[in-house]
Structure formats: structure tokens, C-alpha cells
Amino acid sequence: MTASIVIPAYDVRPAYLAEAVESCLAQTFRGELELVVVDDGSGARSHRAYREIVRKARRAVPVRLVRVRGNRGLATARNVGIGAATGEVVVLLDADDLLAPRCVELAHAALDRSGLDLVYTDHEKRSADLSEVRHVRRKALFQRLLEQYAGTPSDPMLHATFLIHCHAFRRDALPASPFDPSYLVGDEVKLHATLSRDRPLRIGHLPEVLYHYRDNPDGICHSSLYPRLIRSIETILAAEMAHRLGEPVRTGRIGRCARTHAALYRHTTESGAVVEAPYLDYATQSIMDTSGLATPDFEFSPERP
Template structure:
């Protein structure tokens, strides 16, 4: 494998039918100064065959095979094999836009003190993976006005919910200083490592966030959003991640930011619980969850849901499926409209 400035770290398991598009998006970069380390995280012969075809024709692609050591274990194995001055985690089912490498390296070249550069990402789903959804990643997590690219990201920003898209270029020295995605680094197996690493980075380093969507984030048909139990686990994991990333030595402003984010996440969890209880025919449980949501955040939405459950729960049961169907059709239509006007 040739030496390159930016090393992509990709751990792959169960994505034999998707990783080809990921690799091709890296190969399509306008700046060729990259290497791609793919870890076959489970020793799949089919995965090795797919990646091997690309590696045979492109010396910048390296395949490493190992027993499945989990997501973080796969990333850290890739990091150990990488040689770049900068590293960037890239999941085996996501993609980059052609100017990703060009744009992030330009920031490092212009400002040598910058340690990490995050970006925004388009979201896309199945079956038509060529269509971007109308809401990009940062807006989908509630960040509509991210900090300027000229301003370092702060811990208050991250604890307030401004968590950049996971696919970011990080100076290798900073990656090593915060221990990367070290599986043992947090002592907590069920946390989102991307939240942890952003909290670690902004404490000690100059981190910038480009407002441009320079990647594409896949929402798979088997995503956790279709499984209430998995959603519940993810919500709890995300809250633990913010708490672990924050640590214990917080300023008053940082503590307030963390508390606000945790209340927002718990609020969203209670709204979801109320919705699912209602659809399961348990109006009492739906009402309890809606009341808790209103206690956490006195929003018009929570108040309306709680009042409706007290007065006419049957009407809400009939309205919700129709609303969901309309929302889904609208999102698909807007995504097609965006593509046709691009």
C-alpha cells in the first residue's frame, strides 16, 4: 500500500453487497492523496473477495482480516494498519462526495493548528439510494445553525447536541492522544464512541466543522428505527454517551448544556413511548408517557398529546397512522424534487 496523507478506517461485517459503493466513492475523490484500510471484521470470504478485487487494481486499498472484534475493535485494527498523517472513520455502507478529501485537507493546510475537521452529510435510504432525503444529517439531529468553520467547536457546542457527523478527518497525533475508538477507553461497552471522541477532542484541540455536506449517510431498511426495542437501547446508549463524554469536571455552562440535551433526549423517548403504547391500544401507558414528556419539556406537542389522551384517545389512534403515511410520502417526494433540480 502506498503512503498517503489521509487514511480511511473501514470496518466491514455483513455489508458485502454495499461496500463496493463505499470503495468507489473513495476512489472518486478529486484529491488522490488517500489510502483505504478495510478490516474484514469476521473473516468473511465473500467480503475478502469483494474488497480484494478493488485492492488488486488500486495499491491505495489494503485488506486486513481478523475475527469479529466488534465495531470499535475493527476501527482500531484499521488505525493500527494506517500510515496517514490524518485518519477518518468511514463505515462500510456509507459514501463520500468527490471533494471530501480535497476540502478537509485544505482546512489543515490553511490552519496547521487545527486537529480535526468535521462535515455535514446527505442522508439517503432504500430502495432508491441515488436520492438524497430532504433533511441533511446535522439538521436531522436538531442542529440548524452550526458554528462557523472559522470558530473552534467547544464542549458546550457538543454537549448541546452539535455532534458532527462521525466521518471526520482527525490529525493522527490528536487521534492517538484521545485514544481513538479504544474499546477499553471508556470502560463502558454500550456507548456511542463518536460522541465520546468529539467530547475528548474539543476539550484539548482546535476542532472545526465545515457546513458542507461532503458525505452520504445510509438509512438502511433494517435500521433500528423500525424496531422499538432497538430504538430504546439506542436512546439509552446515546444518553450514557453524553454523560461519559462530559466527565465530571464541568463548568456551569457545560453542565447546563448537558442537562438540556439529556432532558431533550428523555423527552423524545417519552413521546415515542407514548406513541407506541397508543398504537398498541394501551391508552393508560400512553397517557403516563405523554405526561412525563410534558414534565420534561412543556411543549405544545407534548401538551396536545397529553390532553388528547385524556379526552379522546381513540381519535389519536386513528389520526397517527394517516399522519405517518403522509409524512413518509412527502419526504420521498421532496427528495426526488431535490435530485431533479440539482
């Protein structure tokens, strides 16, 4: 059993990366584990700090530090890291976040025994110092909707961004470079939508909080890149919906679901028809469970990112 954790980093605070790496060293996975840290063109000071973090981590597990010349973006950094990885399973971790101790163990077991291509987990959002839980995102509802509507225009992948943080996949199930570098940010949404269209029931959910997302004040959601992130996602979702409908589509974000914290999107065809998902109440921006199963409770706290 082998697994790789890929961590792209671009001038993230060294203390954050050190904590991310420590969470990798604390994994309960009993197979062969390696870390691949990709420095995506960080400055010299950051790179020196990253080398020291990697040097210390190598005492516990194999660690590769790959440096990309020039800041190429998350998609390229992830692709480079995946290319350098040797594990059967790849887990993606942002350099300012943390994995729960059983994340790799449970992800590898799910991918190994089920034949799934990709699995995703529940996650929690924490304050920058990790002391406060801002919200917990439970995703069982989305998995039920995915099992009902994957590959169709009502696919929840096209109407809500819920899969990000955390996902893991089998290396032999995806292309060698699965992320599209033409998108500076938001590129993972394209992979998720394509997987849902081409292999709609090859995506599974681990209903445990296995990822700790840090509300990094220097992160994308607090930067000038945030509007670009939204535009990228809208462009990706519009292209995927157009592919499924066979006509041009305009897509716009309509808000964030208070119950699940997922961003929600509305699609309009060139002829003016609105593509509405049967599980979305657009007036209240809420998601309903159409599977006939009870909807789980969700914690809620209003927030922007």
C-alpha cells in the same frame, strides 16, 4: 500528502460495501491514498465477498483488508483500522455509506493548512437505494455554537449529536486508539466531547455535503441496538457533563430538532438543577443561533433515525 480511509464492516451487504469502496476510488485527492477495510468478525460468506471487493479495488489504490476475530464492535474495528493506517489524515467511512468525490481532498487541505485536529462535514441522508434524499444536515450553526461554548457546560457537544458523519482527523493529534471499546455503539460521541473539552477550538467544519448516509434497513437505527445506542450516548454525555460540573448528572434524550435533525439532550444534576443551554428552546425542541449571525435555512422531513 497522504490520507487513509478506514471502513469497518460487519456483515454489511457486499453490494453496499462495494459502493462505499467505489466512492473512495472516485476521490479527487491528489496525494497518496489508501483504504483500510476492517472485517469485524463477519461470517464466511460475507468475508469472501469482501476479499473480492478488495482485490478489485487494489487495481486502483493500495487496500488493506484486516480481519478481526469475533464481532468486537465499531470502536475496536475503527481502532484496528486506524492502527493499520499509514496516512497523515484518517477519514472514517461506514461500510454502507459513500463519500462525495472531494471529501478527502477538502478534509486533508483543511487539516493541513489550519492546524486543526479534527474536521467534520455536512451530510445528506439518502434512501437505501440512494435514489432519494431524505434530508440534508447543515452544521454551520453548530460550529458557531461550538466556537462560543466549547469546553463549558453549554458546549453543543453535550446537548446535541451533530458531528457524526463525516469526520476526519490528523493521526498525530489523537491517541493511537481513540475510540472506547467499552461502548458497543455510540463510542464516537465520547471522543468528540473529550476533544471539545481539552482542545475546544481544534475542531473545524467543512460546510459542504461531503458524505452520503444510507438509510440502511439492516443498520443500527433499524435494529434492536437502537435503544442501546441512545443509552450509550446518554451515559457518555452525563459523564462528561458531570466532569465539567463536578457533581453527578442524569441525562436523557428529549427529542430531535426539526430544523437540524440533531438529537437533543437534557441534563439534571444530583441536586435537581436542570442544565439548560442558552441556545435551546426546550418547549419547541428548536435551536437558536446566539452568535449574532443569521441562522441558515434547513430542509426538513420528519423521520426517526
